[in-house]
Each structure stands twice: as structure tokens, then as C-alpha cells.
Amino acid sequence: MIDLHTAATANGYKVSIMLEEIGYAYRVVDYALAQFENLKPEFLAVNPVGRIPAIVDHDGPEGRSLGVYGTAPVLTYLAEKSGKFLPQDLRGRTRVFEWLAIVASDIGPAYSGQFTFNVVAPEKLPWAIQFYDKLCERMLATVERQLAQSEYLAGDEYTIADIITYPLAVVSVRRYPGNLDRHPHIARWASLVGQRPAVQRGMKVPS
Ligand SMILES: N[C@@H](CCC(=O)N[C@@H](CS)C(=O)NCC(=O)O)C(=O)O
Incomplete structure (x- = not known):
């Protein structure tokens, strides 16, 4: 358990x-x-x-x-x-670990800063808001470029790189930039991943 x-x-x-x-x-x-x-x-x-x-x-x-x-x-x-x-081969594993780190230590903090200065901050500071909005744009552009080249984030297989990234496309993006209209490859991939029954169940926890 x-x-x-x-x-x-x-x-x-x-x-x-x-x-x-x-x-x-x-x-x-x-x-x-x-x-x-x-x-x-x-x-x-x-x-x-x-x-x-x-x-x-x-x-x-x-x-x-x-x-x-x-x-x-x-x-x-x-x-x-x-x-x-998680692939067995070193090259495949390394790609997955790289994406885990990108999401946890680059994309996560970018969206956390975006949330802090846009939503939580009692005083709205235009410089800080712009800084984090732009950083989120850069991060999304990185994911978009990758998904233009491969079906899943770390290659042809569904891996934990996709699992760690999926909520970005359906939760964080809704807050900023609001939708995936300018990110068609992320939209294609999010729709593919979002069809998995386990993903649909996991997105309802906690209920
Ligand atoms: N680096 C952590 C970040 C975890 C994180 O930001 N957790 C937030 C919620 S999404 C939290 O617990 N915030 C409460 C707090 O910091 O007091 C991870 O990748 O899991």
C-alpha cells in the first residue's frame, strides 16, 4: 500500500x-x-x-x-x-531524466513565479509579471519544438516525461497563456495523452 x-x-x-x-x-x-x-x-x-x-x-x-x-x-x-x-537503454533513459529535470526545475518554477506575481502578490509589479510571463512563453516554446519532432516528449514511447508534463498543458496553461491556440503540437499531444483512462482518473485525485 x-x-x-x-x-x-x-x-x-x-x-x-x-x-x-x-x-x-x-x-x-x-x-x-x-x-x-x-x-x-x-x-x-x-x-x-x-x-x-x-x-x-x-x-x-x-x-x-x-x-x-x-x-x-x-x-x-x-x-x-x-x-x-522508463526506457531501458541509456540514451532513452537520459532523455526522460532530462525532461523530468526541465519540468521540475525550469518549467515548474517559471509557472510558480507567474502565479505568485499575477495572482498572489498584493501589489502588482509590471516588471515581475512580464518577466515570468515571458519565461513561461519560452518554456512552452521549448515543449512545442520538441513535440513537433516526436510523438511523445522523450521519443516514440509514452514515458514518465509525458506524465510529469501533462498537467502543464491542461492546468497551468489555462492560467497562462489561457489556451493552446499558439501551440498546436502541445495540443495534439495533450489530446493523445488525455485519452488514456489512467490519466483521466489521475486528474480527478483528490476528488
Ligand atoms: N519541486 C516540487 C515542487 C512541489 C510544489 O511546488 N508543491 C506545492 C504545491 S504544487 C506546495 O506544496 N506548496 C505549498 C507550500 O509550499 O507551502 C515538485 O516537483 O514536486
């Missing part, structure tokens, strides 16, 4: 999609981030960073439970454990 510590956010959906894809049994612990439930000692004991998504695998390696935090590490762990959605 796996405990999934999550919330209804783009990052949370990445892990629920993966758990649905591999068909593992899991229990959902849903945190109200706006009420800072993620900063309570019970959750800090699971993940000292105090952010979602995190899992605790009660059937971890060597029969001991294992906690893992963060979209890229959790998806990698579950792909390794299940033997699914």
Missing part, C-alpha cells in the same frame, strides 16, 4: 496519474494548502520540506517503508519499481 500526500494541483496530479497508470493500491491524504495544512508536524514528519506531492511506500525496498518527495523522484521511483514508462 502507498500513501499519497497530495492536493488538487498540477504537481499533485502528476503522481496520481502515475499511480493510476501502474495500478498500485494507494490511499489519498489531501492537504488544504491555503490553510497551511502541509506545514503541520504530522506532514513534516513525512516530508521535512512541507510540500506536496510525497508518497510513503509501505512495501518499500528490503521490505521497509520508504518516503519519497517531489514529482521527479516519485515518478522515477515508481517507474523503477513497476518497470513501466
